[in-house]
Amino acid sequence: MSLTLPTRARSSAALVLAGVLWGTGGLAGSLLGSRAGLHPLAVADYRLLVGGTVAAVLLKGGTFPRTAAAARRVLAVGGLFALFQASYFAAVALSSVSVATMTTIGAAPVMVTLASVRKFRRWTVVSVAGTVAGLVLLQWSPGEPISFGGLGFALLAAAGFVTLTLVTAKPVEGLEPLSTTAFGCLAGGLLLLPFASWSGMAIPLRADVLAVVCYLGAVPTALAYAAYLRGLADAHPVLGSLSAVFEPLTAAVLSAALLGERLSVTAWCGAAVLVAALVVGYWRPEPR
Template sequence: MLFLVAAGVLWGTGGLAGALLQDLAGLHPLAVAAYRLLIGGAIATVALAAQLQRLPRTRAVGRRLLTAGALLAVFQASYFGGVAMTSVSLATLVTIGSSPVIIAVVTAIRDRRMPSARTGLCITIALAGLGLLAGTPSARDFWHTVAGILLCLTAAAGFAAFTMVNRNAVPGLSTGGTISIGLLFGGLLLLPAALTVGMSLPMTPQVVATTLFLGAVPTATAYGLYLIALRQANPVAAALAAVLEPLTATVLSVAFFGERLATAGIIGAVLLGVALAVNYSAQSRSAQGEPVLPRPRTGAEVGS
């Protein structure tokens, strides 16, 4: 649970770092997303070079790495597309709010059982908190809003699928291998589109430091912690940890950028905290009424 909380908090620093990089370098959001995945994957690959040399060359490992990379690319590209079509607040609300709902629905259909009362309560409180925290977002017109929401729902589905696919380990594939190569592959998928909008990066100390931070902290480290935690937490609980991303970004904006939080936003932040407290109060998945998923098979490496 601590790893899930840490991942959500670190993701919250990524939005601000990405916005800062976009302003400093004049980059398109799609280029920022590509840099985030590529730099994060490169940093993780260098840090885990010795571990990656032992990576088995099997079809199961190849399929998992390709799937992880493709889902990361879909998530990043769709989310930033939704931001461009609507607004940051609306895109974040729809994407982060929809992910645990999608996972809960898919899990209920797969297991032929309704989610527990605790799960439903957590999701409801989290959605209410996100709505208050985001406020009433504005959009240019109706059709832009519809298109943007569809992109955000695609992003939410991508993140939900990433969470559920990586819930169980592949024999011989470590968390480090999944995150390093998965990030690199996702970045490579976005690279052609990012090159068309421009990826010129000024080599100033501030730009370089921001780029390295974006790749190392809210990307390589946060996704690594998230994947490790997935092996011990149920998918809905893991997806709910993502609500810490907008909450952290809001707190940092108020603390360091002088932004003011309205009363509704304060109430929303409190509701998010309540949702997380209710979610994490259970000491086991069975206490939450969620089905206990099988542990990885013996011999499967799950640590990074």
């Protein structure tokens, strides 16, 4: 028991760390877009290319796929990474970091539930209804127009993330999870490169811009996924499942502190309802 508890604690801490690091990705991407004048496609491409390189080289996720099944998996993951990241940063540009992140992360469990649950039990219905109500309140503020473009891209990002989760649920022989992430990011970056190049990928060679590029690829991408994969095996079931809540909360706090984004009272109520629904969804007392 003395060995099991510390292992679980470290794994749970790794998952919480992953959620916090993911929560800084939208902020870093927003800063890169504004300081370098980049289109969301270019921001997403820098994240995938730099993150994949860091994961493959520095984090030793470089076991190259050697079978046809592994290559197909990497290509599929790459396409979904490209869709997810491009849509997410488009949502950030059209709305805000906090709203885009909360909408994407909040909508994902609903989509997973609708895709996987055969019988809707009481707590499942509560979670789905709460999530939908939270998203409505989050997007709607009295006297302010709703960014339907931001909402649409956030939902598209959530769909990409959910599909990515479902595709990678079944492992492929000879392809480790970190290798899947590393080469999936690189494949996604290469697939996105023609479109990102068309939008313009040139950046000013200034220390602040280069630092944001490196941070975006290394910390909320490579390190966050490494921490997440590290924590999956032995995490405490409650803390592990609730770690997803830390991503939107981190994004909301940092965007308010550093970007001056302010949510209305209605939006904060929506965020509270959304977080509560996420907690219920990840820790429902009834079987699926």
